[in-house]
Amino acid sequence: MPTSPAFDDVTVVIVTFNSARTIVECVGTLPNGIRVIVVDNASTDGTCALVEQARPDVEIVRNTVNEGYGFANNQGMALVKTDFGLILNPDTLVDGEALSHLMAAADRNPDAAMIAPLLLRPRGGFELPLMGPWEKNHHQAQTEPDGDFCTWFLTGAALLCNMVAWKHVGGFDEAIFLYNEDADLALRFNALGYSQIVTPLAKVPHVGGGSVPQTLRVRWLKDWHMTWSNYYFEGKYGGDPVARRAQARSSSFKSGLRALLYVLLLNPKKVVGNAAKASAARAYALEKPSTNRRPG
Known part of the structure; x- marks a missing residue:
């Protein structure tokens, strides 16, 4: 089936990891005929089979090892031949109307590196984290915007990327x-020097953390990577690296003590969460990477 002319210039990239609960609705909501690439990070819950059943036209890249979200997105975006690539989380729903608004915003803002929609929460309200110039931390907007606006941060759940800027x-x-x-x-x-635009005309439902079952193993992975990434991010954009590693060592010790306390209190979630934070902080302090993949 041919794509709508408005969508001839965009390719969708979705990274999955045990996303069986949401991926069928995600790919099923996308307009028919548009090129969709799913990069699967070694799922074990039948995610790939569900994608094949729901949309046989979807191209699937099957990774045998989960090397991370950014790595997998880079894999998918490297296959994009159109002028735009649409990065989606598997717990988002982008229909033809939302995609049309995103593409129209890209036409209105030719110098923008990325265009993002207004993300809708499942229980009402919207998700719109903002960041000012030279800031490293973002905050939630309280008022829904009434038109396109420029920001210094876009959340990665749904991003329409200009491929020239992406490659740059x-x-x-x-x-x-x-x-x-x-x-x-x-x-x-x-x-x-690129701009980044939010267009509230494009409204996209976002489950938010709903694509992966919340087991204790998932809790460990999330807390570990959140902790390590926070240290890495802060270290990359300022501060004394020696002081950051010292702070990480101190944090590792404190989180380890809290994990032991929660063992006594018989709270497995708190045990796992604090043990993960202790492990990640120690890894950062020892300058260990977040993945075993070798550079290049």
Whole structure:
């Protein structure tokens, strides 16, 4: 089936990891005929089979090892031949109307590196984290905007990327396995002088953390990578690296003590969370990477 002329210039890239709960609706909501690339990070829950059943036209890249969100997105974006690549989380729903608004915003803002929609929360309200110039931390907007506006940060759940700008910046920093990769990308686009636009006309439902079952193993992985990525991000954009490693060692010790306390209190979630934070902080202090993949 041919694509709509408005969508001939965009390719969708979705990274999955045990995303069986949401991926069928995600790919099913996308307009028919548009090129979709799913990069699967070694899922074990049948994600790839579900994609094949739901949309046989989807191209699937099957990684045998999970090397991280940024790495997998870079894999998918390297296959994009159109002028735009649309990066989506598997727990987002982008229909033809939302995509049309994103493409129209790209036409209105030809110098923008990325265009993002207004993300809708499942229980109502919207998700719109903002960041000012030279800031490294973002905050949630309280008022829904009434038109396109420029910001210094776009959340990575749904990003329409200008491929010229994407190649210029070099994609995601693959040292980051998970978390803060979108903030890092935004800061690098800012440094190169690109604008980043939110268009509230494009409204995209976002489950938010709903694509992966919340087991204790997932809790460990999330807390570990969040902790490591926070240290890496702060270290990359300022501060004394020796002081950062010393802070990480102190944090590792404190989190380890808290984990032991929660063993006594019979709280497995708190045990796992604090043990993960202790492990990640220690890894950063010892200058260990977040992934075993060798550079290059």
